[in-house]
Amino acid sequence: MGPFALLIITPxxxxxxxxxxxxxxxxxxxTMVGPFIFVDQFGPARLPxxxxxxxRPHPHINLSTVTYLFDGAIQHRDSLGSDQVIRPxxxxxxxxGTGIVHSERSPAAERADGPSFNGMQTWLALPDDKEEIxxxxxxxxxxxxxxxxGDGVTARVLMGSLWGQTSAVTQHSPTIYxxxxxxxxxxxxxxxxxxxRAVMLTEGAASLDGTPLELFSLYILAPGEALTLKADCPARAMLLGGAAFATPRHVWWNFVSSSRERIVQASDDWTARRFPVVPGDEEEWIPIPAVPKTVSYP
Structure with a gap:
């Protein structure tokens, strides 16, 4: 562990x-880095x-999901009627907030040749006063x-303010990404x-203040320290974090909340089919498994 890292998490x-x-x-x-309570990196892959x-359609409460792709396309549909293909x-x-249902599928146009995809799926906990928005x-x-x-660097500010630039994406609590x-x-x-703050190297080879980074490990950084990320060969990394949460969050299956009782209620509501459906994707859904994981994949 380098002197810059409080903790290194191997995924x-x-x-x-x-x-x-x-x-x-x-x-x-x-559990968390700023509002980030769930960090997945998936791919690169190409399906047959x-x-x-x-x-398939599944529910969430008291959180925001953030999807960002390096490659490929995903069609998002949700119970608000949103239908959006996201690309890199x-x-x-x-x-x-109070509850939403969504599905994430490869677009029909991408399936004939076998879709490729590579990217990040993260969840942000909502602050105490916004959990039920x-x-x-x-x-x-x-x-x-x-x-x-500049100088061999291309950095896209996805959320928050970094290097003098500010993203237009909504922040429910102070966030950097x-x-x-x-x-x-x-x-x-x-x-x-x-x-x-935390850094994840997703491609290539790079170091922080001279200490090599392991690919896909999450390096949680000591607060307040000015650090330099340097590439040994062409590389890609994600920077994420934000304001610390004063109150803990519970994670159970696809639900996040400051209240265990609220999660139990959401589980009961999903089992009883009290959540809204996803227009255009009403036929399938993911039932709560007998032994719930943090998130479900097909």
Whole structure:
């Protein structure tokens, strides 16, 4: 462990046959980094011709989901009637609040040749006074997300303010999130203004203040320290974090809340089919498994 890291989390890898999902949060050693309470990296992968990813309709409460792709396309549908295909460089922010149901599938046009996909799926806990806000969906395209360029660096600010630029994506609590692409030998300072920060190397080889980073591990950084990310060869890394939460959050299956009772109620509501349906995707749903995991895949 380098002097810059409070904790290094090796993700749990779920091998789903055609692709792998690497889950860094939540972990036994750490539940959250800022509002981030769930961090998955999936792919790169290419499915066989005629197949696709099909995450059937499932519910969420008291959180926001953030989807960001490096490659491929995912069609998002939800119980608000949203129907949006996300492609690389864009953000899908879905705020569950009191409750929402959504599905994530490979678009029909992508299936003939076998869809490819690679990216990040994260959940943000909602702050105490916003856990039960109205559900909402927001799609922000690449052109609306600031890009910092220069000296072999391309960094896209996905959420919050970094390097003097601010993303237009809604923040329910102070959040930072960025996609950093570095040419060999290029470097970038890692801003230290927020309470909690973490870095995940997703491609190539890079170091923080001279200490090599393990691919896909989540490095939770010591607060307040100015650090430099440097690439040994072409590399990509995600920076994430934000304001620390004063109250703990519980995670059970697809539900996040400050209240265990609220999670029990949501579970009962889903079992009793009291959640709304997803227009255009009404036939299937994911039942609560006998032994719930943090999230379900098909």
């Amino acid at each position: 749990v890898t779920h091998d789903l046959g055609d692709f792998k999902v690497r889950r860094a949060l939540p972990a036994k050693a750490r 011709a005629g197949q696709g990813m099909d995450v 460089g864009a953000i899908n922010l879905m705020t569950a 109205a559900p909402a969906f927001e799609h922000v395209g690449p052109d609306a997300l600031p890009i910092i360029e 960025a996609d950093i692409i570095l040419a060999a030998g290029a470097s970038l300072p890692i801003d230290a203004e927020t309470d909690e």
